[in-house]
Amino acid sequence: MFIVDAHLDLAMNAVEWKRDLQKKVDEINALEKGMKDKPDRGNATVALPELRQGNIGLVVATQIARVETPGSGIKGWASPQAAWNQTQLQLEWYKSMEAAGEMVQIKNNQDLAAHLLLWNNELPNHNKPVGYILSLEGADSMVNLDYLHIAHTYGLRALGPAHYGPGRYANGTNATGKLNAQGKALLKEMDALNMILDATHLCDDAFWEAIEIYQGTIWASHHNCRSLVNHNRQLSDEMIKILIQKNAVIGAALDAWMMVPDWERGLSTPLGMQCNLEKMIDHMDHICQIAGNTNHIGMGTDLDGAFGKEQCPYDINSVADLQIVPNLLMKRGYTADDCEKIMHGNWLRLLSNTWNSTD
DSSP states (O other), X not given: OOOEEEEEOHHHHHHTSOOOTTSOHHHHHHHTTTOOSSTTTXXXXXXXXXXXXXXXXXXXXXXXXXXXXXXXXXXXXXXXXXXXXXXXXXXXXXXXHHHTTSEEEOOSHHHHHHHHHHHTSSSOSTTSOEEEEEEEESSTTOOSHHHHHHHHHTTEXXXXXXXXXXXXXXXXXXXXXXXXXXXXXXXXXHHHXXXXXXXXXXXXXXXXXXXXXXXXXXXXXXXXXXXXXXXXXXXXXXXXXXXXHTTOOEEEOOOHHHHSTTOOTTTOOTTTTTOOHHHHHHHHHXXXXXXXXXXXXXXOXXXXXXXXXXXXOTTOSSGGGGGGHHHHHHHTTOOHHHHHIIXXXXXXXXXXXXXXXXX
16 A cells, blocks of 8 residues: 655655665665664664665655753754754755655645656666655744745755754743743744744644634644644644644654553663554544544654664564554554555655645
């Protein structure tokens, strides 16, 4: 089945982790054997060959660079301009992958239609470019709103104003506080550009204000359910309900601490906590039960988002194993049509509807 994954930090892995994503996952992990600079060294799950193997032909791929706030304890760049420069290095990596025939940027419905035609031509995937929709995770690198227009020109189509802790435009996970004045101005400009607002990582205060303000398309690219794992990083049932009312789609994330309760970083193991793909289905099913349908859930794995096999479901060796998910859904009583919506259809519908007004 064709799969859309709505959140992968590909350029971060290539530029900061220095991974060659043109190599297979096993090759990447062999090269990282013995390295200790990152907690997930030797545990990668994502690379371009595995995306093709898993028929994951379209991804939402990120740029990410936060500005360090004194006292927050969260590492980042020293200034907005430095963070912007980092996102431009990431952009250059995506462009280099396009030049190599490995990836292709999708910016509108014409691009999308052509790409889907290519990936559904029943020929082998090994020479097909992986399509990517460019997203920015955390808006700190937007030096000012002129930079948003520059980014939109080079293809940025989705933006999440916050990441972890305090941000320049909005506060994120583990922080509190509503949008500041420049955060509200950011949303206004995004709306004018017909961009997608990613509600992921917004703290509760900022989430509710953004939902009230924003008139355009909203998604939550990589989120799970607070009622199953109680943390402010997760969506409460009330948040899920309002996202459904806004015709949003929520991407199921595969970071183990968001999937099972009582995860202890650096101590817990996926097998020890019985964290497998069935736990992801629990979160997906919870959203579907609230919605009364399967129209608002998709895949947004965040695999290799600064974690690897040490902190994701034990029945995943690589991102290609997402092909297991439809069978797990059908065992829960979901139909083939439901599976198609969840694995790709809901994201494609949202994108098509968003871009109709600008094509």
